[in-house]
Amino acid sequence: MSVLKSIKSFSLFIFLSVSMLCEAAVTVSDQSPIVIGEELLLKSEILNKEIPLKISLPSNFALSSEHHTYPVIFIVGKHGHQYFHTVNGIVKHLADVERMPETIVVSIDGGSPSPDIYHNNMFGNQPSNKWPSWGEPDMYHQFYQDELFPFLEQQYRANNKRSVVAISTSSFFPLNNLIHDKHLFDTYIFLAAADIIGMGHTPNKTMVDGLAIRLSKSSKVNPLIFFMVADDDLKKQKKYQTNVDKLKSKLSQIEGLPFTLRIYDNEGHYDTLIKAMLDVIEIKYPKSLWSAKYRDIVAKPGNALKNLDKYFDQLSQHYGFAILPRATRWNSVNRLGFISTYLIRQNRAAEAIEVAQRYTKYQPKSWQAYESLAKAYEANNNREHAIENANVALKLAKYEYDKKRLNQYIQSITPTIK
Incomplete structure (x- = not known):
């Protein structure tokens, strides 16, 4: 027992001595933040308020000439600010290895307003059959078109190729935009929205119905549309699976529509984000066209x-x-x-x-x-x-x-x- 105590004491002495030496030897000679983007408030005259933005630019932006313009990926709503770093990290890495074009990533907090929504019992127990509008979506559309897009073009050489990532309830504005043919974006990426597409702008009509009507109309260019869903969401409620089946049935019948539906096994509501973004980028920017030798x-x-x-x-x-x-x-x-x-x-x-x-x-x-x-x-x-x-x-x-x-x-x- 005494030997064991001696060993413990000696070990403790060595540990404390080494710790003290390490503390004395290790110092910080320089310290600076790692900058991955900028956060700003854009004052909108149309909305009469300041809009919080996070913006990340391509790695070579500061060195590059005016010959370079960039597509933009927007992540909207509260989910946009939450998952800005995740999406930006994916985009920056794949752009840096030339698996996609160099791209600007922008999150817009509060940038996903909605008109009146009839929830059709898709979202738990609600006191009424609809949610009132918030954020004045028509004015937000004007804000995007007349203020935000020109600002990004003038300040950051953004071009007119724009994608939107909409997650869960942040899908309302992009869905409304798509259904009413507003032409703000050329690529729509919806995640965790199996419940949202079962809601509608009018009683007993769903977002799926609205999408089918809009997208079945002849158009010179239809946007790319992605719906990415976790299987865990579909297991929660049978009606969510019904929504997805209806979406697949209606949109798959539209000839020439660039529509992709993916269901991810063993994934949760928000867990699909990384896999979904990787799939979207591979479909939109296939390796066969990129990764030039x-x-x-x-x-x-x-x-x-x-x-x-x-x-x-x-x-x-x-x-x-x-x-x-x-x-x-x-x-x-x-x-x-x-x-x-x-x-x-x-x-x-x-x-x-x-x-x-x-x-x-x-x-x-x-x-x-x-x-x-x-x-x-x-x-x-x-x-x-x-x-x-x-x-x-x-x-x-x-x-x-x-x-x-x-x-x-x-x-x-x-x-x-x-």
């Missing part, structure tokens, strides 16, 4: 830059907005910066110059772009232009390590005066 493209017969432009012009035509080859990507060969170097190695220096020039056009504030152009000129035996662009890179570089390396490079290509 830049080296394979420039290896084809013809000019390297023209081959890249042809590929991305076809992608742009398919999606209806300008999709450009990536100037830079972390740890990837699929970027203009690498392709310029790759072409130099292939003894295609003149083409490397063209690619590097495009790099500087797309990212005029990037010192790496001008360094790439300098090295392409050097490979093409144009030392004067190499030095000129290396000096531009030096002026743009912020960190001393980069400046030192660029100075060494400039000295190495500058003729020695004897």
Whole structure:
């Protein structure tokens, strides 16, 4: 017993000694927040109030030129603010690895108002047969169209390709928008709304009925529509399964309608969000069209830059907005910066110059772009232009390590005066 006590005491002494040493040795030398977006209040003259927004921009937004415009994913209502980080994380990662276009993510707290809703006994025991309207949806529609969209276009180069993510009761405004043909969004993503679609704008009529009437009308372009449901929701109430079956039956009969219904096994009400977003992105931006292999493209017969432009012009035509080859990507060969170097190695220096020039056009504030152009000129035996662009890179570089390396490079290509 005494030996055990001694061992315990010795162990405690060592633990305390090590802990004290660790406390003494570990200090924080620098500390700063990790910024993933911005939160702001947008003052609306139409609504006569301030609207809370969270906005996250693409990773390369600050470096990119005005040639780059971005689709927007809106997450509306209280659910939007709650799940902003989740959706933004998915989008940012997949955009960064070029599995989808670089995209702005915006959440709008309070941005999902509703007209009168007849709940049709879909939502527990309610004292009346309908919920009164809130938030004036027609005015919110005007706010989106006349204030929010122009603001995003002017401040963040947003384009007119807009998706909305609507979760549970935050689905009311997007459903109302879709049923009444308001044309705010080109993609509607509904999650956890098996009960909501059984409600309606008039007695004994459901959202499903309204959707079927609206979407059966001829239209030049129908929006993409996704309904993503957890199986746990359908097990709660038989009527929720009936709603989903009715939705599938009615919308599947509409020829040419881009409609997707997914039911997720072993998932709860909000649990489907990540799986659903991954499925939506894969359907909308299939890997067969994305994840371009830049080296394979420039290896084809013809000019390297023209081959890249042809590929991305076809992608742009398919999606209806300008999709450009990536100037830079972390740890990837699929970027203009690498392709310029790759072409130099292939003894295609003149083409490397063209690619590097495009790099500087797309990212005029990037010192790496001008360094790439300098090295392409050097490979093409144009030392004067190499030095000129290396000096531009030096002026743009912020960190001393980069400046030192660029100075060494400039000295190495500058003729020695004897």
